[in-house]
Amino acid sequence: MTLIRRYWLSALAIIFSGIVFLVPFSFIILMAFKDRTQAQLLDFSWPQGMHLWSNIVEVVTTRNWMLLTAFINSTILTVASVTLLVIFAAMVGFVLQRRKTRFNGLIEFLILAGLMIPPAVVPTIWLLQGIGLFGKLHGMVLVEIAYSLPFSILLYRAFIATIPREMDEAAIIDGARPLDVFFRIVLPLLWPVTVTNIVVQSVAIFNDFTNPLYYLPGNANATVQLTLYNFQSQFQTSYNLLFTNIALITIPPLIVFLFFNRQIVAGMTAGAVKG
Amino acid sequence: MTAIMQTGAPTAAKAVPVLKRRSPYPAWFFLPAAIIYGLLFLLPTLASLYFSLTRWTLFNSTFIGLDNFAQFMREPFLVKGLINTVIYAVITSGLKVVLGLALAVLLTSQIAARGYLRSVVFFPVLVSTVGVGITFTVLMHPTQGMINEGLALLGIDGPGWLVDPNLALFSVALVDVWKGVGLATVIYIAGIVAIPQDYYEAARIDGSTIWQSFLYVTLPLCRPATVTVIILSFIGGLRTFDLIWAMTRGGPGFASDTIASVIYKQYQAGFYGLSTAGNVVLFVLIAVLVIPLTMWLNRREGHE
């Protein structure tokens, strides 16, 4: 009985997810196979002829191989920002959850404020210019960290609550120092949330469009989302190239996800958080 | 913020000098984050507060007191935008909680093709908002769009998803859920995975049904996940404009404008002082809605 029901549930889930989630993706992929004229019709049809390769070549070589530069820049930006972000956010989340002081309310308010207030672009540019980081990737890395911290801290704080306090207290009695407690005991236990953080934030930063547009001007600094504008404007859009571009720049986040998705499953079977 | 942290540190050190042991939760753990956040976010934000009181062209600014706030309150579509904002935030966060939890339970159960399903649900999170917006604008086209063509096969005359002024906001909200539900699901999966299996076994020994163990074990124990999903998606919903901008630009006309898109339009039009004032208004609105919500949600968390 339950077996039959489980099969039904599985079948239903697969069909439903196929319609809701896969069809829009197949649309993107199909568009990438079409030539310009057919793509402009924007319909869900089988491509006439195989144009994927020529579309890819055109997308990649446009504007002096801008897409390659963009891939390199975006990758460095994402890796550097997310590495630092995860460590700093986990540190804040850890202490914030463990140690109750009268400043906690204020700190939590500032974190929420970061989620709520849209960033002030022009004063930030003035500031970056003042410290000589405007139009530089490290400046951009710091900006991305600043903007992503509240979200990551919230995620961490919520899950540090699930780690029994006895675990770190035991380690402290054994003479471990704060950094050891944090890096050797807490951080490993937080792995599932860290994975969530890595996946979500790297996707968000990789896909960020507005911030690099303002803080990172110049072709040499192009990031992947900016390349979408090569094929799309107020007046004219080359849909075959645009969708090829969308498909290409979705590949790196996809790889990150597929890699870490296994990690989530692994963490689950190992029961890492059971304590 | 930096200053606060620094004053925090010595107190901590002083508290246990005799034992020669620092607090295991040192305040300097806040420092790296506080410096970056304070310098690159808080400082510019405070500077921008001043500009909300000026007529600002980026090139020069004239102090005009509270005129911007008065003007913003007079925006013809502000009231509609306010209502739309709340509707949008409630719909998207509500659906993300319900669907996210349902999917997470489904995807942590013994279902076939679990890995596939989990990946598929998360795929939309990976695509950029611009890409999602373009794709769904095409799919929701009233006459050639795939959604309506599909409905036509079933004999249903599909509506003008993004063209009908009464429907546009809901269509965008649905796409927002489509794009964001994967994230909610992953947060819930992390929460559910953290629940020790013993509880379920105990429940099973007590003879509870699947539904009962969901109600009395899963639901209460993944409360932190629920709180996180609600707060993140509710704030996200209140602030959202990028998807709306990519799909309808607040249209047709002004039908799907939210406060954030009204502000963005002022910014686009070069009314920088006005849009900064709008941001202050939006911040106050969010604070008024979210802070009580957070306090309420966190109240029962202090059990440990």
Next chain:
Amino acid sequence: MTKTSRRTTLFGFTAALLAMTALSSAASAQSISMTYLIPSGADGVAVAEELVKSFEAANPDINIDIETRPGGSEGDNLVKTRLATQSMADIFRYNSGSLFQAINPQQFLVDLTNEPWQADVQASFKQVVTAPDGTVRGAPMGAAMGGGIYYNRAIYEELGLTVPKTWAEFMANNEKIKAAGKVAVIQTYGDTWTSQLFVLADFYNVSAADPDFASRYTANEAKFATEPAALRGFEKLQETFEAGLFNEDFGAAKYDDGLRMVAAGEGAHYPMLTFATTAIAASYPDMLDNVGFFAQPGDDAASNGLTVWMPDGIYIPQTTSNLDAAKKFVAFVASVEGCEAQTRAGGASGPYLINGCTLPDDVPPAVTDMLPYFAEGGQNGPALEFLSPIKGPALEQITVEVGSGIRTAADAAALYDEDVRKQAQQLALPGW
């Protein structure tokens, strides 16, 4: 154990820092390198690339890097931000007229009044890139455009229609087209900006009826809602909607669909700016000959004329470190060779504003139809945005509402008058 973990952490930090420093090393070049910022879009980029290529061939020591930005209001913001933060490219392309005034040309742009090539630039263009202090700050980039109505010549031929000189004739044509079972007027609100054409392209008729409307409008004395001639634009849009002349998917169709429809005969009329001729030539070259053009008709056949848009300008910000090279490039764009390079890359869409520049003989009919308005005895006049610095930002949303039947013309005009107030106040104009 402790050591290992700390080492891993340190390694993480170092790796991130190394990655960061590796990037900052900038490439250095011997020759002069400049950047040229343009709005994105395949056709605009092609023109820029051709200009740069021809220029670099003549000046091998100068190397120009093209940088693109979003168009529309997003682009306006970017340009303002980069000017205000002294991070503008060495040369940039931007609108003339009211948008040009909004970037404080006097404060930020290099004065080009006394450049020798200015002698060949037509006065009508100089006027729209002149700062408040009377100095000229730009050179024309592109050809003059008309705002009016593209029509499908095959449909006109098939139904035996003639080009209308009055609004009544236009509506009569529409009824015949509709009776023949065809789409009479194409509207494409998927790109909201296209909805403004009926209002904006009516301005020649407004000026004909009310010659000093623009100056009274700027001085807060004339309003769209209260001047009957100005209100006509909104009313015309409402009339066409109420007559049921639009394509079924007008709410979702895009600009590009509009071009395809008028070129392929899926619709008879498409109100648009004539820069679209280039886009039709690029996307539907074999149907280009089907497309003709006429000015938006007024109520009187005797005063039938074209509302004209000036092209973008190219400008040099005062922050450039390559002033001489930048001036050289601007001079090239404003030369006959510059016009020729533009025609090579994008085809001809209308008359250039440089004396001595000519159009090739084989221009498409849509361009031929436009030329009489510019010739001796033809009638044309600038669009409102070149006569007044005020343009309300919400016009496109308002016209979408009128064209979708959500709001009446009178109501819309009143709402637009309110919208305009903010812009006037932002510009600190007297009388507001």
